[in-house]
Structure formats: structure tokens, C-alpha cells
Amino acid sequence: xxxxxxxxxxxxxxxxxxxxxxxxxxxxxxxxxxxxxxxxxxxxxxxxxxxxxxxxxxxxxxxxxxxxxxxxxxxxxxxxxxxxxxxxxxxxxxxxxxxxxxxxxxxxxxxxxxxxxxxxxxxxxxxxxxxxxxxxxxxxxxxxxxxxxxxxxxxxxxxxxxxxxxxxxxxxxxxxxxxxxxxxxxxxxxxxxxxxxxxxxxxxxxxxxxxxxxxxxxxxxxxxxxxxxxxxxxxxxxxxxxxxxxxxxxxxxxxxxxxxxxxxxxxxxxxxxxxxxxxxxxxxxxxxxxxxxxxxxxxxxxxxxxxxxxxxxxxxxxxxxxxxxxxxxxxxxxxxxxxxxxxxxxxxxxxxxxxxxxxxxxxxxxxxxxxxxxxxxxxxxxxxxxxxxxxxxxxxxxxxxxxxxxxxxxxxxxxxxxxxxxxxxxxxxxxxxxxxxxxxxxxxxxxxxxxxxxxxxxxxxxx
Numbered sequence: 001x002x003x004x005x006x007x008x009x010x011x012x013x014x015x016x017x018x019x020x021x022x023x024x025x026x027x028x029x030x031x032x033x034x035x036x037x038x039x040x041x042x043x044x045x046x047x048x049x050x051x052x053x054x055x056x057x058x059x060x061x062x063x064x065x066x067x068x069x070x071x072x073x074x075x076x077x078x079x080x081x082x083x084x085x086x087x088x089x090x091x092x093x094x095x096x097x098x099x100x101x102x103x104x105x106x107x108x109x110x111x112x113x114x115x116x117x118x119x120x121x122x123x124x125x126x127x128x129x130x131x132x133x134x135x136x137x138x139x140x141x142x143x144x145x146x147x148x149x150x151x152x153x154x155x156x157x158x159x160x161x162x163x164x165x166x167x168x169x170x171x172x173x174x175x176x177x178x179x180x181x182x183x184x185x186x187x188x189x190x191x192x193x194x195x196x197x198x199x200x201x202x203x204x205x206x207x208x209x210x211x212x213x214x215x216x217x218x219x220x221x222x223x224x225x226x227x228x229x230x231x232x233x234x235x236x237x238x239x240x241x242x243x244x245x246x247x248x249x250x251x252x253x254x255x256x257x258x259x260x261x262x263x264x265x266x267x268x269x270x271x272x273x274x275x276x277x278x279x280x281x282x283x284x285x286x287x288x289x290x291x292x293x294x295x296x297x298x299x300x301x302x303x304x305x306x307x308x309x310x311x312x313x314x315x316x317x318x319x320x321x322x323x324x325x326x327x328x329x330x331x332x333x334x335x336x337x338x339x340x341x342x343x344x345x346x347x348x349x350x351x352x353x354x355x356x357x358x359x360x361x362x363x364x365x366x367x368x369x370x371x372x373x374x375x376x377x378x379x380x381x382x383x384x385x386x387x388x389x390x391x392x393x394x395x396x397x398x399x400x401x402x403x404x405x406x407x408x409x410x411x412x413x414x415x416x417x418x419x420x421x422x423x424x425x426x427x428x429x430x431x432x433x434x435x436x437x438x439x440x441x442x443x444x445x446x447x448x449x450x451x452x453x454x455x456x457x458x459x460x461x462x463x
Contacts, residue, residue, distance in 0.1 A: 001238055001241075001255070002053055002054065003054075003107055003111075004111050004234055005054075005107045005108075005110060005111040005114075006053035007053070007226050008114065008223065008226045009055070009059040010049065010050055010053040011222055011223045011226055012049065012062065012063075012223045013045075013048075013049025013050045013053075013062060014046075014219055014293060015084060015220045015223055016045070016046040016065075016066060016084075017043060017047060017050070017281065018216045018281045019081065020039070020043040020065070020069070021043060021279050022216075022281070023069055023073055024042055024069060025039045025040075025043070025279075025280070026039070027277055027280070042062070042065040042069075043279070045058055045061050045065060046062055051260055060091060060092065060095045063087075063088035063091035063092050063095075066085065066088040067088050067092065070084075074446045074447075075344065075345065075445075075446055075448065075449035076449075077344040077349070077451070077463075079345060079347055079349050080213060080217035080219075081216075081345070082333065082345040082346075082347075083217075083221075084220045086121055086330045087118060087220065087223065087224065089326055090118050090121075090323070090326055091114055094110065094113035094114045095113075097320070097323075108231070113319075114227065116317060116318035117324060118227045119228060120318075120324075120327035121224055121327060122183075122186070122221065122225070123186075123187070124327060124330050124334060125334075125347055126180070127183065127331075128334040128335075128346070128347035128348070129179050130179050130183075132337075132346075132347065132348045132351040133146075133176070133352070134362060134363050134364065135351070135352055135353055135354070135360075135363060135459075136363065137352035138352040139172060140458060141168035141169055141172065143461055144168070144461065145350040145351060145461035146171045146172035146174075146175050147168035147171060148461045149171065149350075150167060150171035151168075152209040152211040153205055153206070154167070175202075178198055178199060179199075181194070181195060181198050181199070182198060182199030182202070185198075186225075187228075189308060189309045190307070192228060193301070195228075196225070196301040196302070197301075197302060200222070200294070200297065200298045200301065203218040203294070204218070204295070207290050208291055210283045210284055210287050211283075213283065215287055218290070218294070219290065222293075222297060225297075226297075230305065232309065232310055233300075233304040234304075236304045236306075237303075238251075240304075262289075262292070266286075266289045269288065333345075333346060334346050334347045334348075337355045338355065338366070338367055338372075340355075340367045340372035340373040340374060340376050340377070341373060341375060342375075342449050343449075343450050343451050344450060345449065349463055350463070352459045353459070354366070354459045355367050356376045356379070356450075356453050357453065361459055375402055375403075375404050376450070378404070378436075379400050379401070379453065380400060380401050380403050380421070380422050381399070381420060381421040382401065382406070382418065382420040382421075383421075385419065386419055389416070389418065390406075390409055390452075393412070394451070394452040396451065396452055397452060397462065398462075399452070399454050399455040399456075400453040400455065402450035402453070404436050404448060404450060405449065408445075410429050410435060410437070411435060417429060451463050
């Protein structure tokens with residue numbers, strides 16, 4: 001029967017197949033080809049992790065593949081991928097630590113090793129999910145990403161609810177309330193259940209909206225929620241299932257049939273049996289699978305998570321303490337816009353935040369005046385033709401670009417000539433132009449990525 005580690009394995013595998021289906025396959029090639037066989041193998045790991053939840057080795061192997069793929073594809077603008085990469089790093093290090101400790105504590109021991117630092121990833125994500133949004137434009141229903149998401153959720157609702165101004169304001173402030181409550185109460189032994197009850201539906205709503213890649217993001221968030229499940233929840237759930245099915249063996253078989261059947265039905269709905277390209281978990285179709293596993297997880301925590309846990313061990317406890325390095329690194333990554341560093345994959349997407357060109361819309365500060373870099377100050381303004389070509393690099397368009405990111409674009413198009421303005425001077429990328437991206441270190445190339453810059457009075461919700 002499943003335990004907490006099994007639930008982590010299944011939900012993490014659900015995220016991994018979403019990630020692998022989008023990043024591993026070469027869709028222009030045949031499925032059974034030299035290019036796609038490695039991708040098929042790591043994708044199959046994710047499927048196996050769903051169907052064999054107790055096989056924690058599959059979680060370990062999928063985490064290694066996630067880190068390898070993320071490293072190859074980096075930098076990536078995705079919030080879900082940066083969070084999943086840190087989670088995967090925790091899984092790999094915890095697993096090795098567990099093996100070196102001769103599997104101390106059994107499955108619960110491995111769960112505790114992962115859960116200690118893993119819980120802090122969720123808290124840090126919520127912190128920046130709130131802090132980055134404390135800006136004038138997120139609070140403005142005309143341009144707020146909160147209002148845009150509200151429109152997506154209620155687009156098909158009658159009575160034109162999508163354009164209701166009060167509803168837009170409510171969506172904006174509910175974002176702060178839901179994320180703040182979840183961030184604080186999940187760490188409480190007495191009010192943890194309230195954190196679950198409020199936090200999970202919030203992510204179910206934005207995930208089921210189909211907007212952007214929120215399905216992927218909400219799935220990795222649910223993975224970190226599983227790290228807060230108290231042990232007695234599993235005991236109560238097992239006791240109830242045994243009372244229904246009359247034996248543990250029948251419970252186990254029912255679970256296997258349900259999970260395998262769910263995978264088969266999902267493949268059928270996606271159309272993967274007739275066209276292998278459909279294994280790509282597109283948001284409009286996969287949201288129904290998301291609704292099922294998110295609702296099941298929510299039902300579980302509502303019914304079986306107690307109002308007060310019996311464990312005397314503080315939920316914020318991390319052992320070994322040195323593993324706190326990983327959440328600390330995740331926290332520093334989130335602060336990067338305020339140090340003049342990258343503006344992508346810093347939990348700042350869809351927050352309307354502006355920190356470039358010495359300007360900010362944040363209520364407290366923009367780029368900090370100490371210990372910062374000049375990346376966000378060095379701006380290139382492309383002409384119309386160059387801007388049109390850059391849309392393949394900057395999916396959200398924009399009026400200008402940080403020079404480092406513009407130089408990355410130039411490095412990917414070395415045989416083309418582009419016109420732009422830099423420091424008030426009209427330029428082209430001729431031999432006299434020093435490409436800062438090509439001169440940068442390997443770490444800078446893999447770590448730094450900047451979004452396009454807009455000159456509009458208000459920061460539109462484009463990314």
C-alpha cells in the first residue's frame with residue numbers, strides 16, 4: 001500500500017512526464033529513432049513512477065534525468081522548471097545520503113530527508129509569489145496578471161463575469177491571501193489543515209484555467225504539498241480503505257487497477273494511441289487529468305489530515321542541517337532581479353514586476369543600491385525589423401532588451417545583420433560590436449536570462 005513517499009513519487013512522476021514530454025522529444029523525428037530513444041526511455045521512467053509508486057528508485061532516476069535535461073536546456077524562463085530542478089536536487093542528494101546511512105528509518109527516513117528542505121521550497125516560492133507582486137501594476141485591474149488569470153478562469157461563465165471589476169480586484173487580493181495563508185499555516189501543527197484547504201483549490205483553479213503552463217507549475221507545487229502530509233493521515237486512510245475492501249491485498253489491487261486504468265484512459269483522451277505526438281501534455285487536454293489527480297489529493301487531505309498532528313518534531317526541522325544550502329540557494333535565485341541579475345526563472349513571471357533601466361513599479365524598491373550588477377542597466381533598442389526577428393527569441397515581444405540577452409540572440413544568429421540603438425548610437429552587429437554573451441563565463445550563460453523590456457506606462461501582463 002502507498003505511504004507518503006509513494007504519494008510523492010506518483011505526483012512527482014506526473015510532473016516529470018509533463019516536463020519530459022515538452023523538453024526531451026524531437027517531434028520532427030520518428031518515435032523509434034536514434035534521437036528519440038533516450039527521450040522515450042526517460043519519459044517511460046515517469047510513467048513507471050506513476051504506476052509503481054512504491055518504487056522510490058524511479059523517483060531517484062527521474063530526478064537525475066530532470067537535472068540533466070534542465071542543465072542541457074538552461075537557461076529556462078520557466079518557474080516550474082527551476083522549482084522542479086531544486087526539488088530534484090533535494091531528491092538526489094537525500095537518496096544518496098539515505099543509502100550512505102544504510103537506509104536509516106526505512107521509507108519514512110527517506111521521506112523525512114526529502115521533506116526537510118523540500119518544504120522550504122514551497123515557503124520560498126510563496127514568499128516571492130507575494131513579494132514580487134507588491135507593485136503598482138499587479139494591483140491595477142487594467143493590467144494585473146491576477147485580473148488576466150481571472151478572465152481566463154471565468155471566460156465561459158455567464159453574465160459577463162470575466163469583465164467584472166470587483167471580481168478582478170478580488171482575484172488580485174485573493175492571490176496574496178491564499179498564498180500567504182498557505183505559506184504560514186502549512187508549517188503549523190494546529191492549523192495545517194486550513195493551509196491545505198485554502199492552498200490546494202487556489203492552485204487547482206489557476207491550473208485548470210489552462211493559462212500559460214500553469215498545469216506544470218501547479219503540479220510541482222502539489223508535489224511540495226505532499227511533503228507536509230503527517231504520518232497519521234496515511235494510517236487513517238489505510239484503516240478506512242481496509243474497512244471498505246476488507247483486506248490490504250484487495251486495497252493494493254484496487255489501487256493498481258485505478259492507476260493503470262487512469263494512465264490508459266488519459267492516453268486515450270490525449271489521442272496518443274493513434275498519434276505518438278499526442279504524448280505531449282498540452283494544456284487544453286491534459287487539464288482534465290490534472291483536475292482528477294488534484295481533486296483526489298484534495299479529497300485525501302480534507303478527509304484524512306487531522307486538525308492537530310501528534311508529531312513532536314517541528315515541521316521546519318531539517319536534518320542534516322547542511323541541506324539547508326539548497327533552499328538558501330533557491331531564495332537567492334528568487335532575489336536576483338533586485339541585485340540587477342536575471343529577471344527570468346526567479347518566481348517573478350506574471351507578477352507585473354519592473355526592475356530594469358533604473359526604474360521600478362515595486363512599492364518598496366527596485367534594484368538594490370548595494371552589491372548589484374549592471375546587466376539590467378545596459379539596454380539595446382532594436383529597430384522594427386530586428387524586433388520582429390527577435391520574437392522567436394522573446395516570445396512576449398517587447399520594445400527593448402538587456403544587452404546580455406540581446407547578445408545571446410545575436411550569437412544564435414551569427415550570419416545575419418541586425419540594426420539597433422545602444423547608448424543613443426545607431427549600431428549593427430558588425431565586427432566592432434563586442435558580444436558580451438560570447439565573452440561571458442559558462443555559469444553566466446547558463447544562469448542569466450532576461451525578459452524583453454516594454455516602454456509602456458504600465459507593465460502589461462505579457463510574461
